[in-house]
Amino acid sequence: MQLIKNAKILWNNQLVLRDILIDQGIIQKISNHLESKAATVFDAKGAFLSTGLVDVHVHFREPGFEYKETINSGSKAAARGGFTTVIAMPNLNPVPDNEEKITNQIARNKQNGVIHIEQYGAISNNLTSTQVTNIKGMSAAGAKAFTNDGKGVQTANTMLQAMVAAASVNKPLAAHLEDDTLVHDGVMNEGKASTKLELPGITGLAESSQLARDLVLAKAAGVHYHVAHISTKESVELVRIAKHEGVHVTAEVSPHHLLLSEEDINSDNAMFKMNPPLRTQRDREAVIAGLLDGTIDMVATDHAPHGKEEKQKSFREAPFGITGIETSFQLLYTYLVKNGVMTLETLLERMVTAPVSAFHLQAPTSIEEGARADLALFDLDNNYEIDTESFESMGKNSPFIGWKVYGKTLATWVDGEIVYKDNVK
Structure with missing residues (x-):
C-alpha cells in the first residue's frame, strides 16, 4: 500500500x-x-x-540491434520520461511478421520491460516484400496494430490488402509515408538547408503523395488508418479533408517537428537527421495548428536510439532518427504550454487520452478512484x-x-x- x-x-x-x-x-x-x-x-x-504518458511510436531495438537500445534500457528511458504505456515498432531482427514471432516478442517485452509495452506487427513479410502478413493470426496472438515503420509501402495493392485485413480484425494500420521514387537518396528536407550544405534533399511530396493514395484506399477498406510522424503542411491539409469526408484516420506528430525546422540545421550535424526530415517553418506552423485543432490527434516521440559512432558521421552516412522519450513532455510543456500555445490539459489529452482511445489501450486516462x-x-x-x-x-x-x-x-x-x-x- x-x-x-x-x-x-x-x-x-x-x-x-x-x-x-x-x-x-x-x-x-x-x-x-x-x-x-x-x-x-x-x-x-x-x-x-499525472496519469502515465502514452507513446504509440517507439523503437526499442531488441532483438537484433541491442547495441543501440534494449527493451530494458528503452523502457527505463520511457519511465524517466513519464511514460507508462508504449507501442513498440517491428523493425527488428527477426521482424515480428507472423504469429510465433509476435508471441515471442510480446513475451520478451513483458519479461524485460519495466512499463507496459504493446507490440506492432509487420504489414508485409520482413517489411520489404509485397506479400501481406497473416494480420488476422498476428492480431489473435496479441499484435496491437500493424505497420512497416521505417519503410513506406510502395505498392498500392499491398497496402489495400493489408487495410482490408486490419479492418476485419478492428486493428489500426499505421503508415510510414515515403514514396521511394521521390526520395532520390535524400538525407534532409529539400530546401534552404540542403542547398546551403550541398546535401541531397527529400521533397515533402514523398510523404504527401503517398498519404493521398492511402487515404483513398483507407476509405474504401473501412480501416482505421493512422499517419505516423506527420511533417508537412500538405499532409495536415489532406488529413483534415479526409476527416471531414468521414475517413477513419488519426495522425501523430513528433516533438521535433513541432519545435524544430530546417532553419535550425546550420552544419553537417547528424543529430538533426531524422525521417521524415525537419521541414520548413511553414510546415512547423502547420503541424502545431493541426495539433491544436485536433486534425493531428496525438504526440508520439518516434524514439529512435542509435550507437554513438553512427551519429558522429555526416548527414550522408549517419542513420535517420533521434532519441526522444526522455525529453518529450518536458520540451512540449516548456515551449508550448509555458509559452501559451496550448494548455496543460490539451497537452495531456494529446499525450494520454487520444492515443489510449485511438489504439484501444488498457491504460488510465485520468486520476480517479x-x-x-x-x-x-x-x-x-x-x-x-x-x-x-x-x-x-x-x-x-x-x-x-x-x-x-x-x-x-x-x-x-x-x-x-x-x-x-x-x-x-
Whole structure:
C-alpha cells in the first residue's frame, strides 16, 4: 500500500492539492489529508501528478540491434520520461511478421520491460516484400496494430490488402509515408538547408503523395488508418479533408517537428537527421495548428536510439532518427504550454487520452478512484538542462542537448509500483 501526499492534480481543469492512496495497483482513495499507518508514504511536495504518458511510436531495438537500445534500457528511458504505456515498432531482427514471432516478442517485452509495452506487427513479410502478413493470426496472438515503420509501402495493392485485413480484425494500420521514387537518396528536407550544405534533399511530396493514395484506399477498406510522424503542411491539409469526408484516420506528430525546422540545421550535424526530415517553418506552423485543432490527434516521440559512432558521421552516412522519450513532455510543456500555445490539459489529452482511445489501450486516462495506478510526477516549477549523462536510454542522439526545460520527471509508477525515481531532490 502506498500513499502519495501533497500532489497537485488536474481536477475540473484546476490544479488542486490532493493525497492519493494506492493498494494492489489501484487508486483506492483521493482526498485531502489522507493518513494510513499501513502505507509507504511518498511526499510529492507540491509537484504535478499525472496519469502515465502514452507513446504509440517507439523503437526499442531488441532483438537484433541491442547495441543501440534494449527493451530494458528503452523502457527505463520511457519511465524517466513519464511514460507508462508504449507501442513498440517491428523493425527488428527477426521482424515480428507472423504469429510465433509476435508471441515471442510480446513475451520478451513483458519479461524485460519495466512499463507496459504493446507490440506492432509487420504489414508485409520482413517489411520489404509485397506479400501481406497473416494480420488476422498476428492480431489473435496479441499484435496491437500493424505497420512497416521505417519503410513506406510502395505498392498500392499491398497496402489495400493489408487495410482490408486490419479492418476485419478492428486493428489500426499505421503508415510510414515515403514514396521511394521521390526520395532520390535524400538525407534532409529539400530546401534552404540542403542547398546551403550541398546535401541531397527529400521533397515533402514523398510523404504527401503517398498519404493521398492511402487515404483513398483507407476509405474504401473501412480501416482505421493512422499517419505516423506527420511533417508537412500538405499532409495536415489532406488529413483534415479526409476527416471531414468521414475517413477513419488519426495522425501523430513528433516533438521535433513541432519545435524544430530546417532553419535550425546550420552544419553537417547528424543529430538533426531524422525521417521524415525537419521541414520548413511553414510546415512547423502547420503541424502545431493541426495539433491544436485536433486534425493531428496525438504526440508520439518516434524514439529512435542509435550507437554513438553512427551519429558522429555526416548527414550522408549517419542513420535517420533521434532519441526522444526522455525529453518529450518536458520540451512540449516548456515551449508550448509555458509559452501559451496550448494548455496543460490539451497537452495531456494529446499525450494520454487520444492515443489510449485511438489504439484501444488498457491504460488510465485520468486520476480517479478505481483507476490503475500508472502515474508520473513532474516538477513544473524548476528548470534544468537536458544532458546525455542523465539519460537512461543507450542512445544519446538528440538535437535538444543543452536546452533548458521544465517538467523533470521526479517519479513514475506502473501498477502502483515505483519504476523510476529521480535521484536529485
